[in-house]
Amino acid sequence: MDMLDEIVKEFLIESYENLDRLDQDLMALEEVPDDRNRLSSVFRAIHTIKGTSGFLAFNKLEHVTHVGESLLVLLRDGKMRLNNVIANGLLAMVDAVRKIMASIEAGQGEGDGDYHDLVADLERLQETGGIETSVSGLEPVEAKRATEILESIAKQVGIMSDASSSVAVTTTNVAPAKKRAKGGRRKKAVNADNSGGAATAVMELASSSIAFPEIVVPNFSQPVIEKHATESAASVSPAEIHAEHVTEAAPKQEALECVSKGGNPHDGEGGEKGPSQSVSDSTVRIDVTLLDKLMNLVGELVLARNQILQCSRSTQDASLIAASQRLNLITTELQEGVMKTRMQPIQNAWAKLPRVVRDLSAICKKKVQVKMEGADTELDKTILEAIRDPLTHIVRNSVDHGIETPEVRESRGKSVEGTLLLRAFHEGGQVNIEISDDGGGINLARVKEKAIGQGMITADQAASMSERELMNLILLPGFSTAEKVTNVSGRGVGMDVVKTNVEKIGGTLDIHSIYGQGTTLRIKIPLTLAIVPALMVTCEKDRYAIPQNSLVELVRLEGDRVKREIEHIHNSPVYRLRGNLLPLLFLDEQLQLRPTRSAAELNENSVVNIVVLNAEDRQFGLVVDQINDTEEIVVKPLSKHLKENSTYAGVTIMGDGTVALILDALGLAKRAHVVSASRDRIKTQGGVAEQAGGDAKQTLLLMGLGETQRLAIPLSLVARLEEIPMASVERADGQMVVQYGGQIMPLLDLGDVLRPGQGGGNNSQMLQVVVYSENGRSVGLVVDRILDIVETTLAIQRTGKRIGVLGSVVIQNRVTDLLDIHNLILASDRDFFATPPTSLAV
Amino acid sequence: MAAARQLCTFFLDELYFGVDVQKVQEVIRYQEMTRVPLAPPVVQGLINLRGQIVTAIDMRRRLDLPALPEGQLPMNVVIRTDDGPVSLLVDEIGDVQEVDSEQFERPPETLRGQAREMIQGAYKLNERLLLILDSDRAACIASGHHE
Numbered sequence: 010m011d012m013l014d015e016i017v018k019e020f021l022i023e024s025y026e027n028l029d030r031l032d033q034d035l036m037a038l039e040e041v042p043d044d045r046n047r048l049s050s051v052f053r054a055i056h057t058i059k060g061t062s063g064f065l066a067f068n069k070l071e072h073v074t075h076v077g078e079s080l081l082v083l084l085r086d087g088k089m090r091l092n093n094v095i096a097n098g099l100l101a102m103v104d105a106v107r108k109i110m111a112s113i114e115a116g117q118g119e120g121d122g123d124y125h126d127l128v129a130d131l132e133r134l135q136e137t138g139g140i141e142t143s144v145s146g147l148e149p150v151e152a153k154r155a156t157e158i159l160e161s162i163a164k165q166v167g168i169m170s171d172a173s174s175s176v177a178v179t180t181t182n183v184a185p186a187k188k189r190a191k192g193g194r195r196k197k198a199v200n201a202d203n204s205g206g207a208a209t210a211v212m213e214l215a216s217s218s219i220a221f222p223e224i225v226v227p228n229f230s231q232p233v234i235e236k237h238a239t240e241s242a243a244s245v246s247p248a249e250i251h252a253e254h255v256t257e258a259a260p261k262q263e264a265l266e267c268v269s270k271g272g273n274p275h276d277g278e279g280g281e282k283g284p285s286q287s288v289s290d291s292t293v294r295i296d297v298t299l300l301d302k303l304m305n306l307v308g309e310l311v312l313a314r315n316q317i318l319q320c321s322r323s324t325q326d327a328s329l330i331a332a333s334q335r336l337n338l339i340t341t342e343l344q345e346g347v348m349k350t351r352m353q354p355i356q357n358a359w360a361k362l363p364r365v366v367r368d369l370s371a372i373c374k375k376k377v378q379v380k381m382e383g384a385d386t387e388l389d390k391t392i393l394e395a396i397r398d399p400l401t402h403i404v405r406n407s408v409d410h411g412i413e414t415p416e417v418r419e420s421r422g423k424s425v426e427g428t429l430l431l432r433a434f435h436e437g438g439q440v441n442i443e444i445s446d447d448g449g450g451i452n453l454a455r456v457k458e459k460a461i462g463q464g465m466i467t468a469d470q471a472a473s474m475s476e477r478e479l480m481n482l483i484l485l486p487g488f489s490t491a492e493k494v495t496n497v498s499g500r501g502v503g504m505d506v507v508k509t510n511v512e513k514i515g516g517t518l519d520i521h522s523i524y525g526q527g528t529t530l531r532i533k534i535p536l537t538l539a540i541v542p543a544l545m546v547t548c549e550k551d552r553y554a555i556p557q558n559s560l561v562e563l564v565r566l567e568g569d570r571v572k573r574e575i576e577h578i579h580n581s582p583v584y585r586l587r588g589n590l591l592p593l594l595f596l597d598e599q600l601q602l603r604p605t606r607s608a609a610e611l612n613e614n615s616v617v618n619i620v621v622l623n624a625e626d627r628q629f630g631l632v633v634d635q636i637n638d639t640e641e642i643v644v645k646p647l648s649k650h651l652k653e654n655s656t657y658a659g660v661t662i663m664g665d666g667t668v669a670l671i672l673d674a675l676g677l678a679k680r681a682h683v684v685s686a687s688r689d690r691i692k693t694q695g696g697v698a699e700q701a702g703g704d705a706k707q708t709l710l711l712m713g714l715g716e717t718q719r720l721a722i723p724l725s726l727v728a729r730l731e732e733i734p735m736a737s738v739e740r741a742d743g744q745m746v747v748q749y750g751g752q753i754m755p756l757l758d759l760g761d762v763l764r765p766g767q768g769g770g771n772n773s774q775m776l777q778v779v780v781y782s783e784n785g786r787s788v789g790l791v792v793d794r795i796l797d798i799v800e801t802t803l804a805i806q807r808t809g810k811r812i813g814v815l816g817s818v819v820i821q822n823r824v825t826d827l828l829d830i831h832n833l834i835l836a837s838d839r840d841f842f843a844t845p846p847t848s849l850a851v
Numbered sequence: 852m853a854a855a856r857q858l859c860t861f862f863l864d865e866l867y868f869g870v871d872v873q874k875v876q877e878v879i880r881y882q883e884m885t886r887v888p889l890a891p892p893v894v895q896g897l898i899n900l901r902g903q904i905v906t907a908i909d910m911r912r913r914l915d916l917p918a919l920p921e922g923q924l925p926m927n928v929v930i931r932t933d934d935g936p937v938s939l940l941v942d943e944i945g946d947v948q949e950v951d952s953e954q955f956e957r958p959p960e961t962l963r964g965q966a967r968e969m970i971q972g973a974y975k976l977n978e979r980l981l982l983i984l985d986s987d988r989a990a991c992i993a994s995g996h997h998e
Contacts, residue, residue, distance in 0.1 A: 309902050551885060600888030648906045649934040650992045651890055660885075660897060660904050668885040668897040668904060 027054040042091040076131040308643035315664035352387040386433035411448030445529035451522035472831035547635035559674035564619040579797030624678035713794035719825040728782040860945030881924035937990040
């Protein structure tokens with residue numbers, strides 16, 4: 010069964026449903042022959058099967074349904090009136106279609122049943138309308154019945170004659186050769202189906218056999234059946250024929266049953282496995298809206314469960330506790346079950362990608378093979394739908410831009426055929442999807458060049474941008490590194506759309522690329538959107554939910570540690586989390602529930618709870634009053650009035666029935682300017698606020714030099730702030746260095762560089778060092794004082810004339826020099842950017 | 852014979868208001884609500900109405916009336932809007948009043964401010980005026996042009 014092509018499988022499921030309905034419809038039409046709606050419905054069903062079978066190259070099926078369709082056209086258009094004869098013809102056609110499909114489902118193609126008689130019948134019906142086939146010499150009702158039965162028998166016998174001939178083939182021709190044996194098995198499958206039809210006919214016959222009491226059982230032979238088949242179709246001497254048919258059909262059926270049951274006397278190769286459960290038996294189609302409704306109900310149930318659980322905690326009643334625990338278990342399982350109904354393997358979204366790649370690589374004259382890993386990874390249907398297009402786009406991009414032409418690949422020592430690997434797996438309650446190619450990778454130098462060329466950034470900004478920031482340029486609208494615009498891609502629309510689409514469903518998009526070796530795009534998306542695990546926190550007596558996917562860790566500071574470990578850079582509190590500065594946001598301040606704390610006020614707190622959150626790869630600490638529990642919450646959308654507020658991701662109802670707001674980590678971070686919209690950040694960086702309109706704020710680290718000079722650099726460029734004792738400073742190659750994190754980090758005394766001749770020399774015992782890292786190499790900038798972190802809009806008043814200074818700005822009413830770190834470092838170490846250890850050309 | 856109209860009435864700072872009965876989903880007593888920081892000030896909070904989240908709007912504030920005295924709890928008039936139910940917080944609930952369109956008069960030009968947008972007019976009852984509140988306008992706070 011798993012060999013079945015996905016499309017064929019779907020076609021079968023759909024067609025079986027259609028056929029079932031067809032049976033009912035045809036039956037109903039016999040009662041009310043003029044029901045136009047039903048006729049149209051029958052017509053549509055057959056038409057669909059015909060169309061699809063033609064498309065899938067099932068010629069027999071197409072042929073049979075085509076004739077049926079032509080007949081139905083006449084009926085539908087009122088040129089003919091449905092009578093029993095026609096109905097029987099159509100039902101026989103439906104049976105034939107079933108038979109063919111059963112054979113297809115068994116993986117044996119259309120089988121080799123011969124449907125010419127059926128087709129001929131149907132064609133004849135188109136001309137005659139089935140009127141002349143009336144039977145004389147019987148009561149009208151009986152005559153009608155007899156005709157009907159005869160018709161159906163004629164068909165069955167016709168089919169059986171095929172069947173019996175194939176039985177003959179089987180019995181006589183069974184040879185050890187595998188090929189033949191296979192053929193024999195295929196025939197038997199057909200026989201088995203026929204036997205079903207024959208059985209129906211016999212039963213029908215039996216029910217009406219009151220009129221024909223005498224039943225003889227002669228030996229049957231092929232020619233006789235055939236003869237009678239034609240005769241019965243022509244309807245002569247009903248009684249006799251009936252009798253004979255009954256007798257003939259019965260033993261025949263036994264024989265067939267014998268064959269189909271696998272206790273098969275003819276086959277030297279042993280029994281045949283019974284057909285596995287039909288596709289349509291094991292699946293049910295359900296309206297998605299019904300599923301959604303079910304999902305909502307389960308959501309409500311989860312809430313009710315939470316309430317009951319809460320109640321049961323404060324009770325001593327053992328039976329209530331037991332019952333609520335059981336309820337808890339059942340609800341969880343039910344929830345999982347309902348979620349599963351919405352789950353689909355990612356294969357569904359991937360299925361068409363090999364074809365896309367094939368066509369595309371043909372156009373691009375490239376050789377690409379697609380590999381898939383974890384195609385059975387499941388995710389919610391809505392999410393699956395949402396990533397379908399982004400996936401296609403990424404794959405197109407990879408083939409068009411990523412993978413090189415065979416010649417280039419050969420010259421680079423790669424195999425001629427490029428590989429596109431699609432990988433999906435679950436991790437931490439999220440689904441990761443990776444699309445990697447072993448192509449050319451992203452040339453950051455070209456990205457930079459293009460971005461500058463397109464006026465998205467200035468050369469200065471480009472120089473100061475990190476690898477990741479450069480990589481993210483690709484995700485901006487209008488960006489394309491393609492040399493020329495092809496009809497495939499290169500128009501510069503797309504990656505930003507991909508990013509937006511992924512973010513819309515709460516996912517993230519990451520690019521990793523090594524120039525010359527390939528690119529990996531990683532999409533992380535939540536499993537489902539409706540019910541999420543969340544951390545409950547309390548702030549000013551209100552509870553808020555923080556979805557776990559943005560949660561990194563929890564830090565609790567008690568007693569002295571509050572005073573000692575929360576440091577302030579001017580008014581901005583920070584916490585050193587394993588050496589990295591973690592900006593702290595107070596939830597109550599962010600929600601404007603209380604004014605900003607001063608450092609002194611903060612120190613009064615005996616306990617500080619920090620929830621470390623991740624937003625767009627930036628971490629920040631959210632300080633809350635209390636950290637409660639984790640809970641499964643049902644996300645409900647905020648009413649339209651409040652949707653504009655990006656601080657909240659939605660609302661939920663808690664166990665006790667109260668409403669709690671769900672915090673959106675990204676929204677909070679944006680609100681507090683922990684992350685700024687990347688576009689703004691890139692444009693304002695390095696001080697080109699004039700171009701950006703000057704509205705976007707950025708966070709700067711202020712430093713002091715000498716008595717009065719103030720310096721500023723964007724905080725985003727600062728890896729760490731360190732205090733280094735003078736004693737550990739060593740000299741190498743005429744330069745001050747310090748051992749730092751297993752590396753030799755050169756120190757650059759900004760006083761020496763910026764104020765030459767003014768002594769510069771740092772006499773204090775501890776050096777204040779701002780660590781700047783790029784490409785795994787660090788440089789320490791020595792300043793006299795770290796002053797503050799400020800958030801400000803940059804409006805450069807004076808452009809710098811000295812090396813290392815971009816210009817001057819007024820910050821906190823003081824003139825401050827904005828450092829140009831890139832050139833500053835270049836001035837002292839020309840090779841700093843040129844030979845990065847990770848071999849990335851910048 | 853002029854068409855009669857049924858109005859659900861309520862009080863706000865001595866003023867007598869009415870909204871179309873058809874618009875009212877239900878009237879409930881004061882409910883615990885969750886405040887929404889950073890939301891427009893007229894949003895008093897969110898109510899859990901049998902599993903449905905309903906935004907509660909402080910009508911006094913919406914109409915630039917003084918706040919309800921301490922210790923007095925408002926009532927909820929839950930109205931249907933295109934964006935789901937919204938609760939209007941009012942001082943007290945009145946009867947369902949049947950009014951005659953002959954008694955109706957548009958508000959005078961001297962009515963200014965927020966109230967002008969929301970008060971469609973008044974029915975001149977014998978003992979007092981019954982102000983007709985446009986519930987859709989009252990519930991519409993997305994535009995954010997409050998105060």
